[in-house]
Amino acid sequence: MSQIGTDIRRAADLLRQDQVVAIPTETVYGLAGNALSEKAIAQIYTVKNRPRQNPLIVHISSVDEIEKYAHSIPDAARTLVQKFWPGPLTLLLPKTALVPAGITAGSSLVALRVPAHPLTLALLNELPFPLAAPSANPYGYISPTLPAHVQQQLGDRVPYILDGGSCQKGIESTIVGFEDARPVIYRSGLITPEAIEEVLGTKVVQAESKSTVTPGMSLAHYAPRTPMWLGYELADLPAAISLDKIGYLAYSTPHPMVPRAQQIILSPKASLAQSAQQLYEALHRLDAMQLDCILAEWMPHQDIGQAINDRLRRAAHHIKLK
Numbered sequence: 001m002s003q004i005g006t007d008i009r010r011a012a013d014l015l016r017q018d019q020v021v022a023i024p025t026e027t028v029y030g031l032a033g034n035a036l037s038e039k040a041i042a043q044i045y046t047v048k049n050r051p052r053q054n055p056l057i058v059h060i061s062s063v064d065e066i067e068k069y070a071h072s073i074p075d076a077a078r079t080l081v082q083k084f085w086p087g088p089l090t091l092l093l094p095k096t097a098l099v100p101a102g103i104t105a106g107s108s109l110v111a112l113r114v115p116a117h118p119l120t121l122a123l124l125n126e127l128p129f130p131l132a133a134p135s136a137n138p139y140g141y142i143s144p145t146l147p148a149h150v151q152q153q154l155g156d157r158v159p160y161i162l163d164g165g166s167c168q169k170g171i172e173s174t175i176v177g178f179e180d181a182r183p184v185i186y187r188s189g190l191i192t193p194e195a196i197e198e199v200l201g202t203k204v205v206q207a208e209s210k211s212t213v214t215p216g217m218s219l220a221h222y223a224p225r226t227p228m229w230l231g232y233e234l235a236d237l238p239a240a241i242s243l244d245k246i247g248y249l250a251y252s253t254p255h256p257m258v259p260r261a262q263q264i265i266l267s268p269k270a271s272l273a274q275s276a277q278q279l280y281e282a283l284h285r286l287d288a289m290q291l292d293c294i295l296a297e298w299m300p301h302q303d304i305g306q307a308i309n310d311r312l313r314r315a316a317h318h319i320k321l322k
């Protein structure tokens with residue numbers, strides 16, 4: 001079992017010894033290790049059971065650190081970090097020699113972000129190295145937004161979980177790179193294309209779904225073990241599945257037929273921000289109910305609803321488009 005606590009010194013000591021520690025961020029919990037140590041990096045991949053060709057995000061303590069790990073930084077990148085760091089934005093930039101190849105899966109680009117969580121920022125300030133951290137879930141499973149999620153999935157392999165409470169944003173950072181200095185979004189998140197366009201005054205493009213720049217994305221799914229059906233009606237489900245074995249993930253109003261105890265309403269007041277914050281916790285809870293399937297609603301496809309729908313799509317085993 002992992003120890004859970006708020007002892008930054010203890011977390012720092014373990015990290016200095018090349019061990020992994022689960023850390024809170026505003027998006028999801030990360031599985032952190034010394035980003036400059038090949039040994040710690042190897043440990044992250046082992047604990048997560050993650051393929052080595054899927055690179056890791058490097059978490060730094062402030063905007064000032066960017067030059068140590070990235071070069072040839074476009075003006076647009078500087079503008080974005082001034083506006084959005086600390087926060088749920090990851091930038092892909094040409095890496096310096098300081099960044100070990102093991103962290104970028106051999107790519108010349110490194111993913112950098114300053115997370116917005118006071119405990120993790122304090123930890124980063126205490127350490128002489130940045131922290132590599134993928135989400136702290138076994139490869140392919142639902143991302144964690146509470147210490148208990150990490151404990152349940154990785155408790156036997158992570159000595160310490162730094163307890164920063166429930167993650168405030170709830171879904172992973174927006175990943176932005178640059179192609180010929182033009183911004184490209186590789187993973188959608190709570191920093192929307194519109195927000196980026198407003199700050200930069202230029203058009204932002206969405207990466208092709210088959211893009212190979214972010215190797216993990218094509219494979220990544222954030223899925224519960226219970227088969228999830230997205231966008232279907234109750235009547236579409238196989239007849240063999242009885243009503244008391246169906247879970248329901250709703251946006252703002254319950255389903256009239258499904259037993260109420262098997263339903264989770266993401267946001268009764270119909271807030272997309274609250275739905276994002278609640279999404280993974282809801283999936284963890286539904287997955288623990290021993291049901292035969294989870295029926296999930298699409299969120300309104302506007303603003304940050306697009307990023308939530310992206311995660312729902314990756315979590316689903318069956319998808320019915322609207």
Ligand code: TXA
Pocket residue numbers: 025027028029030031054055056057088090092103104105107109110111113115133134135136171172173175213214215216217220
């Ligand atoms: O919000 C987040 O970004 C969280 C918290 C912990 O910071 N982290 C996170 O990490 O979601 P992870 O490993 O679950 O997802 C990172 C994604 C992967 O799809 C990976 O392929 C991509 O970022 N990535 C990381 N480094 C990259 C690189 N050098 N080049 C291209 N893609 C990269």
Ligand code: MG
Pocket residue numbers: 134135143
């Ligand atoms: Mg992940």
